[in-house]
Amino acid sequence: MNFDHLHLLLNHVPIIGFFVGVGLFLASFTGTNDDLRRSALIIFAAVALLTIPTFVSGVGADRAIAREPGISEALVRRHEGAAMLGLWFVEATGAAALMALWRSRRAGGTPRATLAAVLLLAIIAAILMGRTGNTGGDIRHPQPGTAAGTAITEGTVGSIIHTFEPSPDRFTDLMVVNKWWWASMMVTHFVGLSLIIGVVGAINLRIMGFAKELPFGPLHRLLPLAMVGLGLNVLTGMLAFIGMPAYYAADIAFWFKLAALMLLGLNAAVFYLTGIFHRVERLGPGEDAALSAKIVAASSLVLWFTVIISGRYIQHFEDSLRF
Amino acid sequence: MAAPAFLNTLERSGLSTWIRESESAFAYYFVLVIHNIGLALLVGACGVLGARLLGFVPELPLAPLRRYFRFIWAGFWLNVVSGVFLLIAYPTKALTNPVFYIKLVLIAVGVVVLRRIERQMPHDAAARDASPAVERSLALWMLGLWLGVLTAGRALAYTATYILYGKGT
Numbered sequence: 001m002n003f004d005h006l007h008l009l010l011n012h013v014p015i016i017g018f019f020v021g022v023g024l025f026l027a028s029f030t031g032t033n034d035d036l037r038r039s040a041l042i043i044f045a046a047v048a049l050l051t052i053p054t055f056v057s058g059v060g061a062d063r064a065i066a067r068e069p070g071i072s073e074a075l076v077r078r079h080e081g082a083a084m085l086g087l088w089f090v091e092a093t094g095a096a097a098l099m100a101l102w103r104s105r106r107a108g109g110t111p112r113a114t115l116a117a118v119l120l121l122a123i124i125a126a127i128l129m130g131r132t133g134n135t136g137g138d139i140r141h142p143q144p145g146t147a148a149g150t151a152i153t154e155g156t157v158g159s160i161i162h163t164f165e166p167s168p169d170r171f172t173d174l175m176v177v178n179k180w181w182w183a184s185m186m187v188t189h190f191v192g193l194s195l196i197i198g199v200v201g202a203i204n205l206r207i208m209g210f211a212k213e214l215p216f217g218p219l220h221r222l223l224p225l226a227m228v229g230l231g232l233n234v235l236t237g238m239l240a241f242i243g244m245p246a247y248y249a250a251d252i253a254f255w256f257k258l259a260a261l262m263l264l265g266l267n268a269a270v271f272y273l274t275g276i277f278h279r280v281e282r283l284g285p286g287e288d289a290a291l292s293a294k295i296v297a298a299s300s301l302v303l304w305f306t307v308i309i310s311g312r313y314i315q316h317f318e319d320s321l322r323f
Numbered sequence: 324m325a326a327p328a329f330l331n332t333l334e335r336s337g338l339s340t341w342i343r344e345s346e347s348a349f350a351y352y353f354v355l356v357i358h359n360i361g362l363a364l365l366v367g368a369c370g371v372l373g374a375r376l377l378g379f380v381p382e383l384p385l386a387p388l389r390r391y392f393r394f395i396w397a398g399f400w401l402n403v404v405s406g407v408f409l410l411i412a413y414p415t416k417a418l419t420n421p422v423f424y425i426k427l428v429l430i431a432v433g434v435v436v437l438r439r440i441e442r443q444m445p446h447d448a449a450a451r452d453a454s455p456a457v458e459r460s461l462a463l464w465m466l467g468l469w470l471g472v473l474t475a476g477r478a479l480a481y482t483a484t485y486i487l488y489g490k491g492t
Contacts, residue, residue, distance in 0.1 A: 183480075214384065
């Protein structure tokens with residue numbers, strides 16, 4: 001599999017996505033432009049999801065180009081460190097954006113503190129994505145002062161950011177040095193899984209017609225619990241990946257799981273953004289959902305179980321990919 | 324400590340060897356997948372039920388949540404069966420580990436708590452105001468116990484003294 005190309009394809013998404021998102025978000029504060037603000041928040045959430053395969057494909061790309069002559073190991077490590085710092089701010093922005101979207105439905109709209117948090121995180125994330133893009137570009141197209149074999153010289157901004165960037169190998173070692181740390185990450189991952197499946201399952205089954213006496217609105221108010229589960233699992237999942245990057249990148253079940261997660265993002269977009277949600281939102285006890293809603297609910301359930309099943313099969317498919 | 328010889332006999336049996344050593348995707352990891360799905364059904368449904376019982380979404384009627392016990396018990400029995408297969412595959416690993424017995428005790432108490440909650444659940448929406456709600460403490464016990472089962476189950480992978488008969492970690 002050609003991770004080099006996949007990474008080159010995906011790596012523009014977080015950078016352009018965050019630059020455009022921050023622009024729209026800032027513009028939404030001139031007057032009261034709710035649609036613009038909503039668009040920016042949706043972009044942050046979508047980009048946070050797409051940043052996961054972007055980050056992960058980087059490890060595949062790293063191993064693919066490591067064989068090529070003239071590639072500076074130091075430049076690759078610097079890019080990885082930049083990505084490892086930026087990743088968390090992108091994911092935090094996505095989480096804060098989802099929180100802002102959730103609270104915008106209440107009377108009074110999204111609290112100012114939530115919007116301020118999104119703005120701050122998004123600006124930091126955009127800067128760090130710029131830095132990640134620059135350091136990544138230097139790998140293939142070294143600037144004077146970054147050629148292979150020479151010491152890396154940083155500019156003013158670069159040197160400030162660099163002090164916060166982790167050393168990739170040390171970060172990796174930190175995740176796997178203690179088996180109890182690893183074990184507690186896995187326990188957390190399973191707790192997160194249960195929260196997601198419980199709440200998402202209950203909502204989807206209601207749409208499909210199970211336990212119809214439940215009104216949809218109150219049931220859907222449990223969704224933040226599933227979002228807590230998702231947050232826990234993105235956090236523990238990415239930490240586990242950083243702990244054993246080559247192991248996961250060379251595993252077909254892992255990529256299958258990621259693909260299902262991306263399709264779940266698409267599923268959520270179809271559910272919430274095409275008007276299906278607005279029609280099921282008012283479903284009272286005993287009322288039947290439209291067929292389109294049932295199809296979206298059923299595919300969400302199938303995809304979540306695909307995520308669980310392929311996640312559990314990761315160990316079985318160890319070393320199933322060559323690159 | 325010498326492990327009982329029947330563990331060795333069980334481990335050498337055809338079924339045990341096949342689950343453990345087969346390269347098939349439908350051997351050991353398939354059993355683990357089933358165990359994981361059972362966990363998701365049981366703990367997931369308990370999570371939603373527990374959230375309601377603890378008062379997260381009081382406007383959600385309680386009586387229809389009775390139907391969630393189908394998923395709870397389906398998950399439970401899936402995991403009894405898949406758990407037995409896992410035990411057949413690695414009897415020494417499990418039975419020489421105290422964590423395994425802690426897990427069994429937590430499951431036993433967890434089942435008792437679940438059955439009590441199921442008895443206290445109202446049968447129809449009309450009974451919602453008349454009958455007293457399910458005790459909150461039971462909901463906390465339910466969540467704590469099944470979280471304990473999950474943690475103990477995960478810990479089995481990291482606390483074993485022996486993997487196979489006569490073969491330490």
